Amino acid sequence: xxxxxxxxxxxxxxxxxxxxxxxxxxxxxxxxxxxxxxxxxxxxxxxxxxxxxxxxxxxxxxxxxxxxxxxxxxxxxxxxxxxxxxxxxxxxxxxxxxxxxxxxxxxxxxxxxxxxxxxxxxxxxxxxxxxxxxxxxxxxxxxxxxxxxxxxxxxxxxxxxxxxxxxxxxxxxxxxxxxxxxxxxxxxxxxxxxxxxxxxxxxxxxxxxxxxxxxxxxxxxxxxxxxxxxxxxxxxxxxxxxxxxxxxxxxxxxxxxxxxxxxxxxxxxxxxxxxxxxxxxxxxxxxxxxxxxxxxxxxxxxxxxxxxxxxxxxxx
Numbered sequence: 001x002x003x004x005x006x007x008x009x010x011x012x013x014x015x016x017x018x019x020x021x022x023x024x025x026x027x028x029x030x031x032x033x034x035x036x037x038x039x040x041x042x043x044x045x046x047x048x049x050x051x052x053x054x055x056x057x058x059x060x061x062x063x064x065x066x067x068x069x070x071x072x073x074x075x076x077x078x079x080x081x082x083x084x085x086x087x088x089x090x091x092x093x094x095x096x097x098x099x100x101x102x103x104x105x106x107x108x109x110x111x112x113x114x115x116x117x118x119x120x121x122x123x124x125x126x127x128x129x130x131x132x133x134x135x136x137x138x139x140x141x142x143x144x145x146x147x148x149x150x151x152x153x154x155x156x157x158x159x160x161x162x163x164x165x166x167x168x169x170x171x172x173x174x175x176x177x178x179x180x181x182x183x184x185x186x187x188x189x190x191x192x193x194x195x196x197x198x199x200x201x202x203x204x205x206x207x208x209x210x211x212x213x214x215x216x217x218x219x220x221x222x223x224x225x226x227x228x229x230x231x232x233x234x235x236x237x238x239x240x241x242x243x244x245x246x247x248x249x250x251x252x253x254x255x256x257x258x259x260x261x262x263x264x265x266x267x268x269x270x271x272x273x274x275x276x277x278x279x280x281x282x283x284x285x286x287x288x289x290x291x292x293x294x295x296x297x298x299x300x301x302x303x304x305x306x307x308x309x310x311x312x313x314x315x316x
Contacts, residue, residue, distance in 0.1 A: 014296035015308065021264035022312045055105040056098070057088075058160030064088040066164055067179055071192050090182050097171055101162065103252040108157040110258055110287070111236045118232055118286060123150045125235030127227060131217070142217050149210040150237060169206045176200065211251070214241040229275055232286045246273025247309060263291050265312065271297075271305035 064087035072080045091097055114120040124132075124147065131143035156163060167175065176197050183189050206212045214237060218228055228234040228242035244254040247269035257265040266287070270280045277298035284291050 014294045014300055015304065017294045018264050018268060018297075018300070019308055019311075022268065022308060024261075024264075026312050052102070052105045052109065055108070055157075055160050056101050059101050059104065059162040060091045060098075061085075061088045062159075062161040063164060063175070064091060067175075067196075070196055071183075071189050087179065087182055090178055091175070094174060094178060097174060099252045100168070100171055103255040104157070104162070106255050106259070107236055107240060108154075110255075111154070111157075114231065114236055114286070120232060120235060122154050122235070123147060125233065125238070127230075127234040127238060139217075139220050142213060142220055145208070146210070146213040146217055149208075149213050153210050153237075164200065165204055166209050166211075168209070168211060169204070172200070172204060210237070211241065214238055215245070218242055218245060226274060229270065229273055229279075229283070231283055243269055243273060248272065248306065249309070258287055260288060260291075263288060265309065267293055267297065268305045268309040271300060272302060272309050274302055 061084065064084045068080060068083045068087060069075050072083070074080060111122045115122055128143055128147060131139050132147070134140050134143070152163075153166070156166075164172065164175065180193065180197070183193055207216060217238065218225055218241060221228065225242065225246070228238045229246065231239040234242065240251055240254050243249070243257070244251040247254065249257070249265075249269055253265075254269060256262055257269055263284075267280060267284075270283055271277075275283070277293060277300075280297075281293060284293065
């Protein structure tokens with residue numbers, strides 16, 4: 001669909017091509033998590049040394065280690081190691097958590113590619129620079145807070161780690177419930193677990209997480225929201241948040257849309273978010289320089305793009 005081939009320049013052809021490619025993308029996306037779960041559970045990890053797989057495994061292991069480490073006195077014991085390994089496997093079975101962690105790995109991969117291809121700083125994008133220079137107090141303050149959160153996230157990704165309190169609220173809740181179920185019957189840890197859960201829930205502030213701050217920054221932009229839909233201007237993190245907000249996709253689906261097998265979803269999401277064809281071509285040039293929009297795409301309306309996008313299994 002989105003390639004160098006010449007297609008008839010009519011609206012129906014562009015729509016049909018996009019629908020067909022979106023369906024193929026749905027089939028691919030639907031197989032991602034089951035395959036990922038299988039690969040993560042495989043004992044012979046040498047056969048699956050892909051960067052994304054290693055990063056997902058590393059983050060889930062770090063998440064389990066961080067929780068179990070706060071419950072055990074001896075973090076060098078065999079029981080500690082066994083609990084960490086088993087809890088990590090429990091997390092792998094949660095498709096929503098796995099989808100989120102997979103998206104984090106893909107986002108970091110895109111961040112590194114943009115740095116190599118466009119010399120785009122992983123933390124201080126041109127948009128953030130402009131926000132930091134803003135005379136408007138709230139905008140400047142949010143930009144400073146986001147800058148610190150993004151810098152911490154970059155360091156965490158380099159270490160393949162995942163802080164528990166950086167999870168979205170719904171996922172944090174799922175993780176805590178999973179930990180309680182996992183440790184059910186462990187009377188020796190029950191009191192510590194109850195205290196830990198209370199402490200985490202009391203101190204957690206979703207608005208102060210990196211993703212929470214990203215959403216607040218976009219809200220602060222108001223009518224200038226669309227400047228964040230330029231990946232070279234906003235950087236990957238804010239671009240993905242803006243793409244999700246503008247298109248109605250979950251952020252994880254917005255990240256996955258930049259995969260080379262999901263280009264129809266990316267084009268439709270950008271159009272549904274209000275970008276014109278010429279601006280969408282600029283995003284493709286930055287993300288997938290070899291790809292082209294089908295002829296007639298410029299006549300695809302925003303509402304129709306949103307409708308086609310919503311018809312896919314990853315839509316909404």
